[in-house]
Amino acid sequence: MSANLYIVPHDLTELGDKTLENTILLGRRRHTAILLLHLVDKESKIAKAKAHLEKVVANSIWEEGDPEIEIEVTVGNIFDDIGRISEEKDARLVVMGTHGAKGMQKILGSYAIKVITSTSTPFLVVQDRVIYEPITKIVVPIDLTKESLQIINYAADLAFMFDAEVHIVGEKQTDARLANQIKIRIALVKKEYEEKNVKNVITLLGGSGSFQKKVVNYAKEVNAEMFALAYHSESLLPQFDGFAQTLITNADKKPCLIINSEEVSNSYF
Structure with missing residues (x-):
């Protein structure tokens, strides 16, 4: 094969x-x-x-x-x-x-x-539907850990495959130190995507409610067709298992690419 x-x-x-x-x-x-x-x-x-x-x-x-x-x-x-x-x-x-x-x-x-x-x-x-519509937008949530960034190359591969736009979303932080950390993470992603000519949008989500709900709602607002995330058990996101499960089983039945950030090796599929 x-x-x-x-x-x-x-x-x-x-x-x-x-x-x-x-x-x-x-x-x-x-x-x-x-x-x-x-x-x-x-x-x-x-x-x-x-x-x-x-x-x-x-x-x-x-x-x-x-x-x-x-x-x-x-x-x-x-x-x-x-x-x-x-x-x-x-x-x-x-x-x-x-x-x-x-x-x-x-x-x-x-x-x-x-x-x-x-x-x-x-x-x-x-989920239980065949996806005939084109994939034009991929939502990629990141957090304050370096492990969350390991999805970035995979999302870029998907973007090239579908000629899609990657939407990197983080959560606004009220603490100055944490706000600076997320700013640094986003700057790294932006630089890498610009060097690779990956179409991208960077967004920090504010407001009340859980980050997972904000991510799902954002995907609806921009009419994204797919999620992509790195799973890491030490995530700073609260109850990350629940976060990953929410995206995997989202009510809109969007497909979700998920990697184990502790084990990944190939950055191309």
């Missing part, structure tokens, strides 16, 4: 079908290949699952000239083996579906963070 590989974990549901179609659409923008992955708890289930996935591919939007799709069904579990397989195959991206806030308790939410932090491979989390 291509060295530029996208992995799609499929749970044999309609959500998995839509996740595959989103990946095919994404893969058309890059010379890539797709691994459709399903994990079972015993070998006796492999043949039936593989037959199901073969039908999924046959009935998908795939057409001649689209990314090559390979099916793999193996014994394992999502918490240990998605990350392991993505690293063994040097995947550039894992595209994973979620049922949104309703399904958080079952697959994602805090479980999603466990899967994402098991690997250095970036995750694109999509």
Whole structure:
């Protein structure tokens, strides 16, 4: 398969079908290949699952000239083996579906963070819809930590892929020292993006309410189609797990690129 590989974990549901179609659409923008992955708890289930996935591919939007799709069904579990397989195959991206806030308790939410932090491979989390509209604006929240800036290159790659504009958003600080820190972070991002000719908008969000709610509302106001963020467990954002989950399962069903800032290595997908 291509060295530029996208992995799609499929749970044999309609959500998995839509996740595959989103990946095919994404893969058309890059010379890539797709691994459709399903994990079972015993070998006796492999043949039936593989037959199901073969039908999924046959009935998908795939057409001649689209990314090559390979099916793999193996014994394992999502918490240990998605990350392991993505690293063994040097995947550039894992595209994973979620049922949104309703399904958080079952697959994602805090479980999603466990899967994402098991690997250095970036995750694109999509909800139960196929994204046909163009991606023109990507909202990227940053905080006072250097780890939050590790999403910057990934967001730039996305911007080039879609010819999109990156909206870097931080939170206004009333403390003078913290305000200076966020100002420095923003200046670094601005300088790097200007050097790379990345279209960008820098915004500090004020007002009352949680930062996560401000970020979601901002994305609505500017009609952004995607979020991108770096997950880091030591974030200065309060309850960052909840922050990440809010973006992953946002009510507008915008896709969310999320990386584990402690493990990332590839800055291109």
